[in-house]
Amino acid sequence: MTTTVGRGTPLLTADDVHLSFGETTALRGASLHVYAGEVLALMGPSGSGKSTLLHCLAGILTPGSGSIRYGDRDLARMSDTERSTLRRGAFGFVFQFGQLVPELTCLENVALPLRLAGAGRREAQRRAATWLDRLEVADLAGKRPGQVSGGQGQRVAVARALVTEPAVIFADEPTGALDSLNGELVMKLFIAAARDTGAAVVLVTHEPRVAAYSDREAVVRDGRVREQEPAR
Amino acid sequence: MSVGFALLGLLENGPRHGYDLKRSYDEAFGRDRALHYGQVYSTMARLLKNGLVEVESEPGDGPERKKYAITHAGMTDVAEWISRPEKPEPYLQSTLYTKVVLALMTGRDATEVLDAQRAEHLRLMRVLTRRKTDGDLADELICDHALFHLEADLRWLELTAARLDRLAARVRP
Numbered sequence: 105m106t107t108t109v110g111r112g113t114p115l116l117t118a119d120d121v122h123l124s125f126g127e128t129t130a131l132r133g134a135s136l137h138v139y140a141g142e143v144l145a146l147m148g149p150s151g152s153g154k155s156t157l158l159h160c161l162a163g164i165l166t167p168g169s170g171s172i173r174y175g176d177r178d179l180a181r182m183s184d185t186e187r188s189t190l191r192r193g194a195f196g197f198v199f200q201f202g203q204l205v206p207e208l209t210c211l212e213n214v215a216l217p218l219r220l221a222g223a224g225r226r227e228a229q230r231r232a233a234t235w236l237d238r239l240e241v242a243d244l245a246g247k248r249p250g251q252v253s254g255g256q257g258q259r260v261a262v263a264r265a266l267v268t269e270p271a272v273i274f275a276d277e278p279t280g281a282l283d284s285l286n287g288e289l290v291m292k293l294f295i296a297a298a299r300d301t302g303a304a305v306v307l308v309t310h311e312p313r314v315a316a317y318s319d320r321e322a323v324v325r326d327g328r329v330r331e332q333e334p335a336r
Numbered sequence: 337m338s339v340g341f342a343l344l345g346l347l348e349n350g351p352r353h354g355y356d357l358k359r360s361y362d363e364a365f366g367r368d369r370a371l372h373y374g375q376v377y378s379t380m381a382r383l384l385k386n387g388l389v390e391v392e393s394e395p396g397d398g399p400e401r402k403k404y405a406i407t408h409a410g411m412t413d414v415a416e417w418i419s420r421p422e423k424p425e426p427y428l429q430s431t432l433y434t435k436v437v438l439a440l441m442t443g444r445d446a447t448e449v450l451d452a453q454r455a456e457h458l459r460l461m462r463v464l465t466r467r468k469t470d471g472d473l474a475d476e477l478i479c480d481h482a483l484f485h486l487e488a489d490l491r492w493l494e495l496t497a498a499r500l501d502r503l504a505a506r507v508r509p
């Protein structure tokens with residue numbers, strides 16, 4: 105609804121996106137711009153379409169109409185292979201609940217995206233270890249997800265999202281399952297690490313204290329977005 | 337001073353007598369702080385002096401016979417007041433509540449009032465969060481105190497936003 109000025113070309117653009125699940129219309133003309141290196145908080149009431157929009161931006165869901173562009177490339181016009189290469193290489197994900205693989209150790213979990221991208225085992229584990237260290241959970245390397253606390257698990261999940269140094273990280277209520285102090289600690293480490301790598305973060309949250317770590321907010325309501333203009 | 341704007345706003349739907357204004361005000365905003373007649377008349381006198389209302393004279397004398405109407409300048413002032421977010425500080429909800437109810441009564445977009453306030457709160461919360469991140473333990477504790485209060489305001493704001501339809505059904509004339 106708001107025109108966007110400044111900051112050059114958006115990295116990721118949703119343009120007049122509509123999407124329905126059968127009878128339910130989740131998005132009705134949602135537009136949003138994500139700029140390189142920014143932390144953008146997506147807020148709004150439950151059921152307003154935040155997760156759906158996030159999944160569209162990440163190329164997980166395809167809009168019924170409207171477009172999602174990464175740079176100047178329309179996601180819908182890419183082949184499946186191109187799209188999954190993009191998802192694996194340029195995008196990272198953190199979700200509300202442990203999406204860690206229970207059979208793998210924390211270190212192996214963080215190394216997994218690198219392995220999938222073709223890195224050797226040693227190299228992948230070495231880089232994974234530095235990320236566990238940055239998230240202050242190096243001591244958990246040998247443990248399995250079932251043996252760590254919720255807050256520790258979320259830090260491991262953050263490390264896994266960042267390990268490939270993606271251009272955009274999507275986070276859907278990443279602190280939703282944590283108490284507010286733990287949630288904030290995870291957020292602090294997450295944002296600091298993302299800023300270090302220059303990643304843009306699209307963060308769905310209903311917690312004002314978490315949103316306060318963002319650079320700006322966009323409010324989703326009834327499947328539409330009211331976007332705050334970027335500074336400058 | 338929000339009483340002045342509230343009374344002015346109530347006049348947007350048509351001219352009113354002083355006692356009528358007081359009754360509407362008490363009904364909408366005065367639940368546990370009803371206005372005194374004296375307060376109504378002194379406020380109206382001030383608004384009159386500032387050209388924000390005018391008097392439609394009627395036969396008979398005395399203040400209770402006066403019918404007040406909002407002027408163009410008055411409407412501009414109300415519009416400006418409603419759309420301007422409040423400086424985030426504790427206990428602003430009564431002013432904010434007045435703005436939201438008035439917006440609904442006068443057919444404005446109350447969601448916009450709440451959105452503007454959310455943006456203003458978040459702006460301050462970002463400043464405090466940054467100060468906290470860069471500061472020592474004392475900064476952290478001081479900023480956290482302010483952040484918890486602002487967060488409480490915001491939660492109330494979201495709750496109000498979620499109940500706007502119900503509120504509108506109650507306050508619309």
Ligand SMILES: Nc1ncnc2c1ncn2[C@@H]1O[C@H](COP(=O)(O)OP(=O)(O)OP(=O)(O)O)[C@@H](O)[C@H]1O
Pocket residue numbers: 125128129130148149150151152153154155156157
């Ligand atoms: N897979 C699905 N099938 C059918 N309806 C869905 C599906 N996913 C979402 N919806 C509906 O689409 C709308 C938007 O849902 P969405 O999950 O995007 O909301 P949200 O803003 O993320 O809410 P919350 O804050 O509760 O997570 C809702 O009405 C929801 O019921």
Ligand SMILES: [Mg+2]
Pocket residue numbers: 154155156276
């Ligand atoms: Mg959701």
